Amino acid sequence: MAENSQLEYLWGKIKERAEKLINPVSFSSFIEDLEPVDVVNKKLVLKALTEVTAATVTKHHLEHLRAAAQSADVGLVGVAIVVDGSDTYTLDEMPDAYEENDLVLDKRYTFESFVVGPQNKFVYAAAKSVATAPGENFNPLYIYGGTGLGKTHLMQAIANEISAKKPSLKVIYTTSEKFLNEYVDSMYAKKSAGTDNEFRFRNRYRNVDVLIIDDIQFWAGKYGVQEAFFHTFNELFSQHKQIVISSDCPAKELTTLEERLRTRFEGGLIADIQPPDLETKIAILKRKALEKKYVIPEDVLAFLVKNSDNNVRTLEGRLNTVIFASKLHEEPITTKLAATALQESIGTEEEQEELTPEAIIRATCNYYGVTKNDLIGKSKRQELVRARQICTYLLCDMLTLPLVSVGKEMGGRDHATIIYSRDKVAELMRVNDTIAKSVTDIKSAVLKQ
Numbered sequence: 431m432a433e434n435s436q437l438e439y440l441w442g443k444i445k446e447r448a449e450k451l452i453n454p455v456s457f458s459s460f461i462e463d464l465e466p467v468d469v470v471n472k473k474l475v476l477k478a479l480t481e482v483t484a485a486t487v488t489k490h491h492l493e494h495l496r497a498a499a500q501s502a503d504v505g506l507v508g509v510a511i512v513v514d515g516s517d518t519y520t521l522d523e524m525p526d527a528y529e530e531n532d533l534v535l536d537k538r539y540t541f542e543s544f545v546v547g548p549q550n551k552f553v554y555a556a557a558k559s560v561a562t563a564p565g566e567n568f569n570p571l572y573i574y575g576g577t578g579l580g581k582t583h584l585m586q587a588i589a590n591e592i593s594a595k596k597p598s599l600k601v602i603y604t605t606s607e608k609f610l611n612e613y614v615d616s617m618y619a620k621k622s623a624g625t626d627n628e629f630r631f632r633n634r635y636r637n638v639d640v641l642i643i644d645d646i647q648f649w650a651g652k653y654g655v656q657e658a659f660f661h662t663f664n665e666l667f668s669q670h671k672q673i674v675i676s677s678d679c680p681a682k683e684l685t686t687l688e689e690r691l692r693t694r695f696e697g698g699l700i701a702d703i704q705p706p707d708l709e710t711k712i713a714i715l716k717r718k719a720l721e722k723k724y725v726i727p728e729d730v731l732a733f734l735v736k737n738s739d740n741n742v743r744t745l746e747g748r749l750n751t752v753i754f755a756s757k758l759h760e761e762p763i764t765t766k767l768a769a770t771a772l773q774e775s776i777g778t779e780e781e782q783e784e785l786t787p788e789a790i791i792r793a794t795c796n797y798y799g800v801t802k803n804d805l806i807g808k809s810k811r812q813e814l815v816r817a818r819q820i821c822t823y824l825l826c827d828m829l830t831l832p833l834v835s836v837g838k839e840m841g842g843r844d845h846a847t848i849i850y851s852r853d854k855v856a857e858l859m860r861v862n863d864t865i866a867k868s869v870t871d872i873k874s875a876v877l878k879q
Contacts, residue, residue: 436862437466440474440504447498452491460486461495464511467812472507474499484513512810535593535603536849538721539586545717547710550580553701557584557674561591564599564640564672568699570663573676575703577832578741581676582845584703585642588674592640599639605845606646607834609635610655617654631658636665642674644845645834647684656688663694673698678832711735711745718746722860724753726763733765739830747827748772754859754866785828785876787839793875794821797868806841820869822848823855828873 441464449457460483464476478484487495488511496508541561546554553575559567573581589603616631635641641662649655666673677684680702681695706714712731719726726749734748755771756763795805798817805818818840825836826848837843859866 437469437474440469440502440506441466441476443502443504444474444495444498444506444509447501448491448495451494451498456491461491467512468815469506470510472505473510474506474508475510475512478511478513481513484511487511535586535589536846536853537590539583540590541587543717543721544580544583544587545706545710545714547706547713549704549706549710553584553703556699556701557588558591560672560674561588561595564592564596565670569667569670570673570675570695570698572681572695572698572700573674573703574678574680574700576678576705576741577830578743579703579705580742581703582644582833585644585674585676589640589642600637601640601642602635602638603642603644605644605834606648607837608844609643609659610649610652613655613658632662635662638666638671640672640674641666644676645678645832646675646687647677647679648834649687650684653688656691660688660691660694663691667694706742708735711738714742715745715749718749719753722753724763726752730763730765730768733768741830743826744830750827750856750859754870757860758863758866758870787825787829787831787836789876790824790828790872791821791839793872794824797872797875806839808841816865819851819855820865820872822851823869824872824876826852828876 445461448461452461463483464478464487466474467477468475478487499506499508541554541558544554553573556568556571557573560569560571573584575581586603589601592599592601612631612634643659649659663673675695681692681700684692684695712728712735715731715734716726719731730752734752735745738745738748752763752768752771755761755767759767761767791802791805794817795802798805798813800814800817804814805821807814809815822836822840822843825831825839826833831839833845833848837845837848840848855865855869859869
């Protein structure tokens, strides 16, 4: 089914229910001509021809459309409107995928979905203990390990668990880069405009029950933000508020961080995530396949983990490639199909080592006929958003870059936006052959460069 047909189908289902909730004159005047243009964060994006239409729908029919979307039982939670010719959303606020103030949590990152093996059972138990009794056990909890081993999964699992079971507690999950950017913005605003941004920044992070910060190694040599976090840490710790931190190395090896920060990190529990063994890799792939509603033969799972690195995202990328090949060629998943699909997708190992972010960005720009500035810019035009999301997916799929690095390549986007774009394209590839073909074509173009 083409993407436009899918959008029309979703809008048709919603309209059927909305028509029963909105009076006929209003429905005919303001609702009937709305055009579905995208799905973002489980909301159907509808384009209005004028600001007047958007304002009227916002004021009088928002709740009806939201109720219709939810009752239509098509997996949507609401709607959003973009005015024709504008790149800003005006109904139901900006979809979460574009929010700048807070990172959104991925609800799939739970303790139940985390595959526990001999190499990570200690850190898993520590994270569960912290989520059960925040501020009482292991404070701070310092998690470290290599790229793609599950640090972010566990960090967000803690946040998701506390938010679900202890909703009265205020939880902030953020990245070191986001914290740094907010700190710099608050300092700049203080000097240039004399605003109280510095105090808002301070209050935001000191008035929480749980503070979770990912990838603090990126603060190396940045002593201003280290100073800010030092005082935040002390304030929260003195109030028995939970602090969780992650890094790619043990605290004692963060020699570019101030000694007083390192000693505070070492005062809690330090837990590392080791690379998974063969059995754990297979278990991870089996779980990922079941999430996608596929049962993969054991010999194919063993083939996929053979000679693979320890990055779980890379393993999932291999799985996605094989599933797509099976769907595309209408063949059962076998080791022969898997071998052919992986060879076509990523070429030889030598070829993959030569891949660069620049090559992927260039191929995406050429495919969509856009400039790099357009691709990594801020425009919300539908065609640019889709190209940007696909480029993000390819950077995650074809390279073993940290998500923070992918965000930098894509114009400084934050960790949550990268996760959202990557996962959205992965999901679209399962149901939309046009998107899947675009991804495959761009991959081929990259490997031929």
